[in-house]
Amino acid sequence: MHIDIVTIFPDFFGVLDISLLGKARERGIIQLAVHDLRDFTYDRHRTVDDTPYGGGAGMVMRPEPWGEALDATLTPETVVIVPTPAGVPFTQAAARELANEKHLVFTCGRYEGIDQRVIDYAASTVRVREISLGDYVLNGGEVATMAMIEAIGRLVPGVIGNPESLTEESHEQGLLEYPSYTKPAIWRERSVPDVLLSGNHKAIADWRHEQQLERTRRVRPDLLADDQ
Numbered sequence: 001m002h003i004d005i006v007t008i009f010p011d012f013f014g015v016l017d018i019s020l021l022g023k024a025r026e027r028g029i030i031q032l033a034v035h036d037l038r039d040f041t042y043d044r045h046r047t048v049d050d051t052p053y054g055g056g057a058g059m060v061m062r063p064e065p066w067g068e069a070l071d072a073t074l075t076p077e078t079v080v081i082v083p084t085p086a087g088v089p090f091t092q093a094a095a096r097e098l099a100n101e102k103h104l105v106f107t108c109g110r111y112e113g114i115d116q117r118v119i120d121y122a123a124s125t126v127r128v129r130e131i132s133l134g135d136y137v138l139n140g141g142e143v144a145t146m147a148m149i150e151a152i153g154r155l156v157p158g159v160i161g162n163p164e165s166l167t168e169e170s171h172e173q174g175l176l177e178y179p180s181y182t183k184p185a186i187w188r189e190r191s192v193p194d195v196l197l198s199g200n201h202k203a204i205a206d207w208r209h210e211q212q213l214e215r216t217r218r219v220r221p222d223l224l225a226d227d228q
């Protein structure tokens, strides 16, 4: 998978060199390039924003540098991802879908966002997804992009050594994950649930499923509302 990120804070993404995704990049499974939006400006001050037409607070990102950045990165296969609190909520299902794409371009807006014509223009040539991380406002798209790249990247085939570990985690079966325990069996007078020490695989699987249901009912009843 090829990922391009366009941002006015390229340094933000230095952490993508480390950890699991860093390894995936070293192994060539994921190719990632970070572009400074200001490199696509021509004025002395490398201006990327201006006041909004119609008035109002804040600044809007001007379309010209974004247009050039898109010209430099888009191919017919690209999916452009626009992180915005006004987008469709990001989910595990979306991460799984995007993990199958060949090329993603993340456009990190700042201030009051990017001139809407940029998004409309991109949507006239390639697929565009405006995606929100949640119902809260971040200062820009960088943190949201980082979160999405982590969620998507770990689902790209070959990135995680043991793909079985992916199928049992939260949100993969519409339920939250069961609680996990490791050694020692007793810690600060708290024991690991007996069933996990029983060696009875069926009993363990049943217990884990029950725990998933109980946790989901308690913490996220909205996940159960549709189909159970």
Ligand code: ADE
Binding pocket: 083, 084, 085, 131, 132, 133, 134, 135, 136, 137, 138, 139, 140, 141, 144
């Ligand atoms: N940019 C600012 N807030 C955001 C959010 N909640 N999700 C995605 N991108 C954002």
